Amino acid sequence: MDDLQQRPMYTTPPLAPLPTIPTHPPGIVTTPAPGSTPFPATSLPPLHPPGVTVADDSFMAEADGAQDTTAPAPKSPVRNVLVRRANEEPAAEYEASEESRKAKERQEQAIQQIMLNRRAKALAVPTNDAIVRSRLRSLDQPITLFGEREMERRERLRALMAQLDANGELDRFLASTHAFGAALAEDIAAKEEERMEEVQTAPFFTEGPPALLQTRIDIMKYSLSRAASRIMRMKQKRENPDEDEDAELDYVLERMSNISMNCSQIGDDRPLSSCAFSPDGDILATSGWSGVTKLWAVDTMERTITLRGHTERVTSVVFSPTNKNLATASADRTAILWGLDGSCLKKFEGHLDRLARLAFHPSGAYLGTASFDKTWRLWDVNTGIELLLQEGHSRSVYGIAFQCDGSLVATGGLDALARVWDLRTGRSILALEGHVKPVLGLDFSPNGYHLATGGEDHTCRVWDLRKRRTLYMIPAHNSLVSQVKYEPFEGYVLATASFDNTCKIWSARDFKPMKTLVGHEGKVMGIDMTGDGQLVASVSYDRTIKIWGDKS
CATH class of the missing domain: 2.130.10.10 (YVTN repeat-like/Quinoprotein amine dehydrogenase)
Incomplete structure (x- = not known):
């Protein structure tokens, strides 16, 4: 014990900085490789704009026992990148799901249109233009559009009837139409056809002057x-x-x-x-x-x-x-x-x-x-x-x-x-x-x-x-x-x-x-x-x- 007290006490000298070893011969200026960016000598700017809150890095501080947990740990650029990627992943998933939802809606609309076309082809649409006009009027639709001809008007009625069939309202519409509108339209069409046939086939005479x-x-x-x-x-x-x-x-x-x-x-x-x-x-x-x-x-x-x-x-x-x-x-x-x-x-x-x-x-x-x-x-x-x-x-x-x-x-x-x-x-x-x-x-x-x-x-x-x-x-x-x-x-x-x-x-x-x-x-x-x-x-x-x- 006394020997220990009589021995001189040694202190650890401070570490001297290591000498800088040049990586290239003197007089040679390094040039970064094409497409690469040299690491900046100054501190990197923050990766998040001001006012944006990022996740706490305390779990990294606990893993590093040399740091004081009471003081805020300095933000590491690597950790900021990880935090940014973690924040971006939910947004990417949200955008992908939104695009998928839109594509699904388009697909459903296309399927519905195909089904409507199939229904329309199976429907019996009247060929008499007078009846077609009557049914369009009963649907509160214009009986004719600008520049529309008979065939186009008939196809428009076919599309409307297909929509009614998809909604389950076609039978009720046909029942009401046959009860009143169709009978009236057929009667008008028959009279019109008779009148046209009479005009086309019957000769007519015009009175002339006495000298004729x-x-x-x-x-x-x-x-x-x-x-x-x-x-x-x-x-x-x-x-x-x-x-x-x-x-x-x-x-x-x-x-x-x-x-x-x-x-x-x-x-x-x-x-x-x-x-x-x-x-x-x-x-x-x-x-x-x-x-x-x-x-x-x-x-x-x-x-x-x-x-x-x-x-x-x-x-x-x-x-x-x-x-x-x-x-x-x-x-x-x-x-x-x-x-x-x-x-x-x-x-x-x-x-x-x-x-x-x-x-x-x-x-x-x-x-x-x-x-x-x-x-x-x-x-x-x-x-x-x-x-x-x-x-x-x-x-x-x-x-x-x-x-x-x-x-x-x-x-x-x-x-x-x-x-x-x-x-x-x-x-x-x-x-x-x-x-x-x-x-x-x-x-x-x-x-x-x-x-x-x-x-x-x-x-x-x-x-x-x-x-x-x-x-x-x-x-x-x-x-x-x-x-x-x-x-x-x-x-x-x-x-x-x-x-x-x-x-x-x-x-x-x-x-x-x-x-x-x-x-x-x-x-x-x-x-x-x-x-x-x-x-x-x-x-x-x-x-x-x-x-x-x-x-x-």
Whole structure:
């Protein structure tokens, strides 16, 4: 014990700091690796924004016995990262569950829609539009929506009934509907169908002026004599051994296949709409959108007379068969009869909409006009009175043509229908159905029983009135056929004009193409042929007149 007290006491010297050993040779500056961040020399900033409370780190302090638990332990960056991750994990789980809930809702909605579609397909929905409207009204739904058609309205009712079926209310709705609404709707629909059938099938008559009866008698007498003369002439020609119809036809076809452009002339400041040769072939009349009609000398193509009288564009011009006057139709809803000296003889007023085409009766005593008011009218040329107002087309009437005997008249409408009327009785004797688009041009063959029609469906149809059907369908052009014209003397050839900028000549025997007249730079609006078939005239949207003929 004494020895221990006599021994000197030693104290532990303080630890000296370890020398710093450089990790790289002197003069070399370290560069952090690409994409890495060097550890900062200063203390790291707090990982949580001010005011955010983090979990207590006392459990870490208890594990470390060297620290005082009474003082707050310094926040370690590693522990802060762990705390932050612990706090973020519940939020990530919450976000995932929210997305899953939305996806589940979408899936349930899709399944419900599929089930509704299956129910809708199995439902019996009425096809009568009146019943469909009645049931929509009983559901407090609008009976029709803007631009909605019958099929779309029926599908809307189907969807509503499927929804009622899903809610278990369909049986009650059908019971109430059948009790009152369906019976009423069916009764209304039946009456409507009966009324429509009666309108469609029952002919109706319109009272005409007293002069109409005498007109029908005069037309009957005129047509009977003309028909007898035509039949006698055809019979004699067939029985005469000196007559070789095939040789004559071959000659005409050969001549027409050799025609070319003789001249081209600017006809107006605006597009031209129609042209017509006089019966003797010396004068050519043209009409245009400028509202004037011009007469030209065929030999020199010099303008002789300008006819002014319409306030709108002139849509058609035609010469009288007697070669005494001509008539024009206009968009101002009037037609005017002109003298060859340029004087205005008569003005025909009465149509409620613009005129499209007009034609003279073969006797020259009557004038027919076709209008966009869905009617065609017959006028007395001498008195200027309206003899007949004829309905029959469901849409605008565009074309009109008289048969060579004078007993029949044909009209073509934008309803894709051509009708043949008997002027002696006033009845529609034939409805020619075949065009799928509006009928724009018509012309009778000189043989009296063939009718050519041109339409917006790019075709020309030749009808045999004796068989009451299409004789031949010509796929004529690449665009609508604006006008058709038979050669007036024998009808050996047929000419067509089209909006594809061309005219074509066809054989009336087998309807083969003989010649394509190319030269216009715009839509060909009208075409005509001289009485002997020597010349063809065409007018176009490009404002030009072109004369075609055989130069040999």
